[in-house]
Amino acid sequence: MTPLVESYVLPNGLSAERARAEAARAYALDRAHVFHSWSAQAEITPMTIVAAQGSYVWDGDGNRLLDFSSQLVNTNIGHQHPKVVAAIADQAAKLCTIAPQHANAARSEAARLIAERTPGDLNKIFFTNGGADAIEHAVRMARLHTGRYKVLARYRSYHGGTDTAINLTGDPRRWPNDYGNSGVVHFFGPFLYRTQFHATTEAEETSRALTHLEDVIRLEGPSTIAAIVLESIPGTAGIMVPPPGYLAGVRELCDRHGIVFIADEVMAGFGRSGKWFAVDHFDVTPDLLTFAKGVNSGYVPLGGVAISPAIADTFAHRAYPGGLTYSGHPLATAAAVATINAMDDEGIVDNAARIGNDVIGPCLRDIASRHPAVGEVRGTGVFWAVELVKDRATREPLAPYGGSSPEMNALIAACKERGLLPFANFNRIHVVPPCTVTDEEAREGLAILDDALSATGL
DSSP states (O other), X not given: OEEOOTTOBOTTSOBHHHHHHXXXXXXXXXXXXXXXXXXXXXXXXXXXEEEEEBTXXXXXXXXXXXXXXXXXXXXXXXXXXXXXXXXXXXXXXXXXOOOTTSOOHHHHHHHHHHHXXXXXXXXXXXXXXXXXHHHHHHHHHHHHHXXXXXXXXXXXXXXXXXXXXXXXXXXXXXXXXXXXXXXXXXEOOOOGGGOSXXXXXHHHHHHHHHHHHHXXXXXXXXXXXXXXXXXXXXXXXXXXXXXXXHHHHHHHXXXXXXXXXXXXXXXXXXXXXXXXXXXXXXXXXXXXXXXXXXXXTTSSOOEEEEEOHHHHHHTSSSOOOXXXXXXXXXXXXXXXXXXXXXXXXXXXXXXXXXXXXIIIHHHHHHHHHHOTTEEEEEEETTEEEEEEEEETTTTEESSXXXXXXXXXXXXXXXXXXXXXXXXXXXXEEEEOOOTTXXXXXXXXXXXXXXXXXXXXXX
16 A cells, blocks of 8 residues: 655645544544444444545545445546536536426436437436436336336346345345345346356357246246346446347347346446447347446436337326436536546547456456466456356355355455455455556556465465
């Protein structure tokens, strides 16, 4: 790590002394009053962040860390991008907030820019406050459009923490919230490294996964199914890039049975995969596409649903029964406009693709060749997973599904000690820096990960 010296001034103008004082107060107030997500409250010691710039953050102890997590895989254009910060300030001076029944310039322009980049003819945009409520509304639209209720989603997925979204989720965070009455049916998606279908090739995995999904549809009753919800590339669950033909096969099954195909692009969208949207890798157009996170790098909360003409027409003369006080909030949508324009002007999506192809992929494959605990590396753009195992032959995970282990905790600590803020989930380290990451920063972070693996005997 790079500790602060007493004369150091952080990127936000704070002196080292002032930063430490503010961090100490923030931590004390946090522990006294803040209730944290997904946590046993008395068992956590949250890191205090006092500054951030580009690909780096500074913690309350004065250490600089390279942010290989993009926080929650959402700061796609890095921290404190000056064009977006300026756009938020400019919008605040003009119009801080307005009710969603009124048109406003920031929301209208954000909708135009998003619609220009979504696949196919998804040209209507419904704005939400984040990804979970985007999923909630996409499912509501699908149910009302089809007159059906049941929704299919895959195991090893994450769709958000609200009621419908968490029930769609296919990871252990669903378990305490799932009462079996949500109308959700889970199925196995393709994941060749841990195949459920005894496949040995990507072609076999695709074929057998689609046969399995077709069987689930047939046995559940096609006429009862409103939608299939899939992360185009599952994120938190493991960055499992679908094998060729899989998403096209899902599209065909949906078309055959009148099922709405919802692509969850909350994490994979807006450049993360090396394209504007991950579905663009597979030449597939969903009926509904949910987004959030990278649309404005999380600078102000924003999400949304991109809607096909057929579903939009359902509500042309029939009121859509849903809305939010902050739908298309001017500060959030102004941040989206500035983010999308910056991504275009600065070639940020192309940078993500190049970094993945030229730096992250080759470096991770080299790391895998030298560390026996690395079972597989996989990904695209700045969206990669390092699958860690106790034994390459048996593929036993280094931490159990839904849990952690002393080995994983030691590795995470070793990364932080060396100045890297990683994204870890179960037995995996995800390599998910900002789309703006430079070659030098990417190599720096991967070298730290390499050294941490060596230091922990992995």
